[in-house]
Amino acid sequence: MFMKSATTEFQQVLDKIEMRTLAYGDNTLMSEFRLGKGAQLPRHSHPHEQTGYLISGQMQLTIGDETFQVEPGDSWTIGGDIEHDALVLKDSLAVEVFSPLREDYLP
Numbered sequence: 001m002f003m004k005s006a007t008t009e010f011q012q013v014l015d016k017i018e019m020r021t022l023a024y025g026d027n028t029l030m031s032e033f034r035l036g037k038g039a040q041l042p043r044h045s046h047p048h049e050q051t052g053y054l055i056s057g058q059m060q061l062t063i064g065d066e067t068f069q070v071e072p073g074d075s076w077t078i079g080g081d082i083e084h085d086a087l088v089l090k091d092s093l094a095v096e097v098f099s100p101l102r103e104d105y106l107p
Helices: none
Strands: 011-014 017-024 029-035 040-044 049-063 066-070 075-078 084-099
Touching: 011 040
Parallel strands: none
Antiparallel strands: 011 017, 017 029, 029 084, 040 084, 049 066, 049 075, 049 084
16 A cells, blocks of 8 residues: 555644544554644553654653653654653654554544
8 A cells, every 4th residue: 555645634633733644554554643832642541552753843751650751763662551641842743653553543
């Protein structure tokens, strides 16, 4: 499967957080997130493993009981059912991959 970036629109997920699906297969889904400064991703968990890469910006990411200052070039993996949250310190752009497939993120 090939997807051109212009084929999917960003959707508002939370205040100051937008997401679009870039590509997906039978077992994984890759998304791009635009995160505005001051956005807060509330503490939550889901059954999907989540691996991310910060392209630009800066965030404070908490995975379980550990908090990290995430800067461009940094990456992370959050195991399924692990609680996590984030505070966006600068306008940011991130790419994340979910497994198994997140059906709620399908275009």
